[in-house]
Amino acid sequence: MTAAVAQHGHVEAPRAPKTPRDYVLKAGWIRAAWMTCLFWGIGLGLVLIFRAWAGWDPLFDWSVITVVATLTAAPVGFLGGLGAFDYWVRYAAGSPTVPEDHSSHGGRTWSDYFRPNTDHKVIGIQYVVTTIVFFVAGGMMAMIFRAELARPGMQFVDNQTFNGLVSVHAALMIFLFVIPAFAGLGNYVIPLMIGAPDMAFPRLNALSYWLLPIAGFMMLLSFVVPGGAFATGWTSYAPLASDQPLGQVFFNMGVQWAGASSIMTALNFLVTIITMRAPGMTFWRMPLLVWANFTTSLLVVIATPFIAGSQFFVMFDRIMHTNFFDASGGGYALGYQHIFWFYSHPAVYIMMLPGFGIASEVISVMARKPIFGYRLMALSLMAILVLGFSVWAHHMFVAGVAPWLRIPMMVTSMIIAVPTGIKVFSWLATVWEGRIHFNTPMLFALGFVSMFVIGGLSGIYLAAVPIDIHVSDTYFVVAHIHYVLFGGSLFTIFAGIYYWFPKMTGRMFDERLGKLHFWMTFVGFNVTFFPMHWLGTQGMPRRVSDYSPRFGDWNMLISIASFFLGMSIIVFLYNMINSWVRGAPAGANPWRSKTLEWQVSSPPPYFNFDELPQVVGTPYEYGVPDARHAVFNGDRTTQLEEVHT
Amino acid sequence: MRRGSILQLVGLGILFGGAATLVAVLIPWLPPVASKQRDRIDFVFWFTTGIAIAVFALVAAVITYSVLKFRVRPDDDSDGPPIHGHTGIEIAWTAVPAILVAAISVVSGVVLVQNDHAGKNHMDVNVTARQFAWTFTYPDDVSSAQLRLPLGRPVKLHFRALDVIHSFWVPEFGQKQDAVPGQDTSLVITPNKLGTYPVICTELCGLGHALMRTSAIVMKPAAFAAWVREQKNAANGPPGDAGKAAFASNGCASCHTLKAAGATGTAGPDLDKLPAYAKQAGKPLEDFVRESIVDPNAYVQPGFPKNLMPSFATLPKTQVDALVAYLAGGPK
Numbered sequence: 007m008t009a010a011v012a013q014h015g016h017v018e019a020p021r022a023p024k025t026p027r028d029y030v031l032k033a034g035w036i037r038a039a040w041m042t043c044l045f046w047g048i049g050l051g052l053v054l055i056f057r058a059w060a061g062w063d064p065l066f067d068w069s070v071i072t073v074v075a076t077l078t079a080a081p082v083g084f085l086g087g088l089g090a091f092d093y094w095v096r097y098a099a100g101s102p103t104v105p106e107d108h109s110s111h112g113g114r115t116w117s118d119y120f121r122p123n124t125d126h127k128v129i130g131i132q133y134v135v136t137t138i139v140f141f142v143a144g145g146m147m148a149m150i151f152r153a154e155l156a157r158p159g160m161q162f163v164d165n166q167t168f169n170g171l172v173s174v175h176a177a178l179m180i181f182l183f184v185i186p187a188f189a190g191l192g193n194y195v196i197p198l199m200i201g202a203p204d205m206a207f208p209r210l211n212a213l214s215y216w217l218l219p220i221a222g223f224m225m226l227l228s229f230v231v232p233g234g235a236f237a238t239g240w241t242s243y244a245p246l247a248s249d250q251p252l253g254q255v256f257f258n259m260g261v262q263w264a265g266a267s268s269i270m271t272a273l274n275f276l277v278t279i280i281t282m283r284a285p286g287m288t289f290w291r292m293p294l295l296v297w298a299n300f301t302t303s304l305l306v307v308i309a310t311p312f313i314a315g316s317q318f319f320v321m322f323d324r325i326m327h328t329n330f331f332d333a334s335g336g337g338y339a340l341g342y343q344h345i346f347w348f349y350s351h352p353a354v355y356i357m358m359l360p361g362f363g364i365a366s367e368v369i370s371v372m373a374r375k376p377i378f379g380y381r382l383m384a385l386s387l388m389a390i391l392v393l394g395f396s397v398w399a400h401h402m403f404v405a406g407v408a409p410w411l412r413i414p415m416m417v418t419s420m421i422i423a424v425p426t427g428i429k430v431f432s433w434l435a436t437v438w439e440g441r442i443h444f445n446t447p448m449l450f451a452l453g454f455v456s457m458f459v460i461g462g463l464s465g466i467y468l469a470a471v472p473i474d475i476h477v478s479d480t481y482f483v484v485a486h487i488h489y490v491l492f493g494g495s496l497f498t499i500f501a502g503i504y505y506w507f508p509k510m511t512g513r514m515f516d517e518r519l520g521k522l523h524f525w526m527t528f529v530g531f532n533v534t535f536f537p538m539h540w541l542g543t544q545g546m547p548r549r550v551s552d553y554s555p556r557f558g559d560w561n562m563l564i565s566i567a568s569f570f571l572g573m574s575i576i577v578f579l580y581n582m583i584n585s586w587v588r589g590a591p592a593g594a595n596p597w598r599s600k601t602l603e604w605q606v607s608s609p610p611p612y613f614n615f616d617e618l619p620q621v622v623g624t625p626y627e628y629g630v631p632d633a634r635h636a637v638f639n640g641d642r643t644t645q646l647e648e649v650h651t
Numbered sequence: 652m653r654r655g656s657i658l659q660l661v662g663l664g665i666l667f668g669g670a671a672t673l674v675a676v677l678i679p680w681l682p683p684v685a686s687k688q689r690d691r692i693d694f695v696f697w698f699t700t701g702i703a704i705a706v707f708a709l710v711a712a713v714i715t716y717s718v719l720k721f722r723v724r725p726d727d728d729s730d731g732p733p734i735h736g737h738t739g740i741e742i743a744w745t746a747v748p749a750i751l752v753a754a755i756s757v758v759s760g761v762v763l764v765q766n767d768h769a770g771k772n773h774m775d776v777n778v779t780a781r782q783f784a785w786t787f788t789y790p791d792d793v794s795s796a797q798l799r800l801p802l803g804r805p806v807k808l809h810f811r812a813l814d815v816i817h818s819f820w821v822p823e824f825g826q827k828q829d830a831v832p833g834q835d836t837s838l839v840i841t842p843n844k845l846g847t848y849p850v851i852c853t854e855l856c857g858l859g860h861a862l863m864r865t866s867a868i869v870m871k872p873a874a875f876a877a878w879v880r881e882q883k884n885a886a887n888g889p890p891g892d893a894g895k896a897a898f899a900s901n902g903c904a905s906c907h908t909l910k911a912a913g914a915t916g917t918a919g920p921d922l923d924k925l926p927a928y929a930k931q932a933g934k935p936l937e938d939f940v941r942e943s944i945v946d947p948n949a950y951v952q953p954g955f956p957k958n959l960m961p962s963f964a965t966l967p968k969t970q971v972d973a974l975v976a977y978l979a980g981g982p983k
Binding site for chain 1: 691696706707714721722730734740741744745748755763816822825826827828829834852853856857860862
């Protein structure tokens with residue numbers, strides 16, 4: 007990438023007063039509304055024409071209409087109405103386009119956040135805020151089923167609702183919160199960190215964000231269709247899932263939209279990181295967050311098509327009466343799990359590696375020390391990437407896989423502990439003898455390291471086949487995944503949000519409320535999830551609305567702790583909203599960090615760098631006298647000769 | 652590092668290790684052991700726990716020590732020492748975890764092979780899983796809804812699923828296996844303690860998943876042989892007995908109440924009130940009972956969810972007839 011940024015003639019679209027006709031026809035929410043309806047009608051028409059032509063009965067098959075019209079055509083209409091495809095449609099139709107049209111770039115007013123915007127900083131904030139909305143929704147579902155689980159027997163909800171709540175909770179948290187929240191933080195930070203003016207494909211970036219609310223809305227919408235929400239768990243195993251009420255297809259299709267969004271973002275990250283690094287930013291000078299998102303993006307583009315395939319197969323079995331997973335028709339029931347976990351195990355790393363990156367940034371800056379063993383940290387990410395594709399069957403040790411497969415997959419799963427261990431020990435060594443600033447981002451980062459160690463250790467139990475046979479599908483697994491995804495991913499997401507909050511908003515959050523949030527989360531989290539370990543080993547299976555009365559007392563404690571944990575979010579939301587509105591100005595670099603995103607104003611200029619940075623060293627040279635990560639054109643006189651070192 | 656700080660660090664390590672050990676010892680982590688396989692699984696569990704406690708103590712001690720010792724005031728602008736790495740230490744913390752997980756893998760592998768070995772003298776039991784009940788079929792075609800096993804003899808369970816995936820687990824036996832449609836799976840259990848233990852379905856299998864429970868009864872070998880004889884006689888006896896046997900062996904009791912059979916399930920309608928239900932449905936009692944067995948959704952008693960009860964149309968006609976006679980005849 008060149009220094010072209012500064013020389014661009016930015017074309018601002020003239021903002022002429024709108025006529026009523028403009029309101030209806032120009033890209034926006036009004037056009038989105040009528041185009042959604044129009045495309046739904048087109049989808050309905052297609053189904054009816056084909057069914058009438060083929061002479062199929064019934065003509066109105068709602069499970070087909072739902073998939074084609076409601077879950078496929080209508081969202082395309084919505085995106086078209088918002089204007090996500092305008093440029094491409096104009097280009098494809100041969101109409102004149104404006105090559106340097108930046109009218110859709112940048113967040114100047116609040117309404118710029120409610121339309122397809124090509125500025126990665128706007129998109130990053132859109133992502134983070136949207137994912138927090140779904141996080142709160144998923145969390146409320148957890149509150150409802152924890153209320154049900156407080157006592158044995160049935161109190162508040164019936165079985166169908168319970169299974170639905172558990173399933174939608176997990177699906178939202180995974181597909182609409184953890185994965186896209188990291189994508190959002192990465193979206194905001196990566197171009198800044200590597201010295202780029204934006205992502206490589208800004209329009210694709212805008213589109214990838216807008217797929218997300220569609221996916222989340224679909225999953226929530228499943229609660230209001232006949233038969234209730236999808237209730238087969240987030241794993242949605244066939245053949246159970248092939249023969250469920252209509253809500254199931256909202257999961258099958260929701261995953262497609264969220265997955266497409268992930269793949270687009272990952273491609274964008276890869277191309278951006280490979281081609282748009284500032285001069286002098288070699289791979290070995292990239293911050294570890296960039297490394298982490300680079301490996302994560304590779305995981306996403308390789309693995310995500312597999313879950314898309316698995317969900318399509320389930321839908322084909324349901325709608326077209328194929329027999330991919332139906333044994334009575336010659337299908338292979340276990341095939342679903344192989345395909346599903348071939349994505350969903352790497353997905354665990356998709357949900358973890360960006361968190362490793364955030365922890366590395368925060369720990370190095372707050373301990374005022376270089377990352378210990380930088381190259382090994384980057385290489386261990388690559389090791390996890392490669393190994394991550396060779397362990398999927400450890401989710402299936404009791405599922406009836408070929409017996410010979412179990413020992414090799416146990417060994418590869420165990421080996422992953424080695425690169426993961428390297429990372430944990432390197433963070434500890436980074437903290438050692440540092441000058442530790444014990445503030446909110448650092449609390450969450452260190453909280454992450456300690457909680458993730460527990461999650462990693464319980465992972466060893468689950469990799470050891472004989473123990474796994476005993477604890478598989480029990481609350482031990484529930485405890486493990488929450489130590490990994492809550493203690494791991496969520497803690498780093500919070501660390502990242504607090505760390506970059508000053509950069510995104512230009513304001514400082516309330517440190518005391520941040521600390522309160524951390525300690526409420528830390529205590530509530532451990533009291534909620536730690537007892538689940540022994541509930542599982544003692545004999546409580548997961549995904550049950552009712553359980554043996556002997557587990558009643560621990561479940562009561564867990565439910566009370568989970569409500570406390572739920573309340574901690576109120577502190578977080580209050581702090582974020584209040585500080586965004588009236589927090590103290592943060593300044594460009596409140597943490598005295600060396601990485602590039604802190605070398606520009608908060609919030610950064612619309613095109614990030616008014617002067618192109620020249621990278622001259624690694625990003626973590628704390629305590630090294632006169633060390634620089636980058637110089638800007640203005641002070642080129644200093645150490646340009648270092649570029650090639 | 653000074654000697655004093657090493658002592659403090661070791662002290663913290665002992666503190667965290669001790670606390671973790673107390674959690675491991677004081678909490679009853681594992682249910683009572685009732686099979687040889689569980690004995691071996693428990694060994695792997697505690698072997699892994701020993702290593703886990705050591706790793707946890709180390710990490711917790713280092714984090715706590717660092718936070719206590721190296722913390723600075725917010726206005727402190729100084730930087731830490733510029734240490735970039737240390738090859739020796741990095742090799743050590745790559746190698747040591749590798750050795751530890753290798754040890755766990757070896758122990759696990761050995762135990763897995765032993766636990767999968769049924770031996771020559773084993774008994775085969777066929778297990779049929781359906782929404783939401785288990786049926787266990789022993790040699791000589793005796794079947795039951797509760798699993799009965801003779802003490803001390805290895806048993807190989809062969810699983811078959813009729814509809815969706817289910818999973819068989821008895822925590823006291825420690826062994827678990829999914830039953831997968833269209834696929835044969837098996838599991839070896841050698842019971843070594845008399846008693847009655849819960850059988851739990853651990854794979855989400857639909858609305859009634861949480862209710863898909865029965866029990867495993869470990870009996871003295873002589874008592875087991877006597878029970879098998881008794882069952883064989885009942886199946887060949889008068890129709891009432893055949894109906895009662897079919898009621899028991901198809902797991903009806905897990906959802907329904909029926910005084911005569913000692914069934915107390917509450918997920919489905921109370922079968923002692925069948926005549927009243929038949930009147931509500933507007934059908935003759937016998938037809939109504941038959942329809943409710945082979946096509947349960949034709950009439951669903953208000954207050955109970957649709958699609959909860961699976962169809963039993965796949966049962967042999969003799970069994971359905973026996974069941975209808977048993978239920979409609981006013982069970983004695």
